[in-house]
Amino acid sequence: MIETIKRPLSKEEIDILGEQMDTAILEAVGFEAEKEREVKRLNAQIKDSTQRSIDLARKRTQGFEMVEVEVVVAYDEPERGWKNIVEAYTGNVIRKERMTPEEMQQQLDFTGGAGE
Numbered sequence: 001m002i003e004t005i006k007r008p009l010s011k012e013e014i015d016i017l018g019e020q021m022d023t024a025i026l027e028a029v030g031f032e033a034e035k036e037r038e039v040k041r042l043n044a045q046i047k048d049s050t051q052r053s054i055d056l057a058r059k060r061t062q063g064f065e066m067v068e069v070e071v072v073v074a075y076d077e078p079e080r081g082w083k084n085i086v087e088a089y090t091g092n093v094i095r096k097e098r099m100t101p102e103e104m105q106q107q108l109d110f111t112g113g114a115g116e
Helices: 011-062 101-106
Strands: 071-075 082-087 093-098
16 A cells, blocks of 8 residues: 655755746746747748638639739830830830820920021
């Protein structure tokens, strides 16, 4: 038969327990810090994944995506006073706009001609 009894600890045993407790506390604090870093990392991954899902759903639902492309401006096209905004690599006309008064002035040649 076995019985559990109260046994006083020696000073040396209490000192050893104190060192073990200090180590355990520091280990627990380290785990808490690690957990905090992991939670932040996982939250960032969740946020990125959610945003990607939203972007994909929007593209699928709308049937298009917005992208930046290099463009050139073709003045006086398709007619005088108008300009075409053209995608540089494909030549596709993106839109047609009226030229501003400033743009019309830029098209005038003041460098030569009568008066020289």
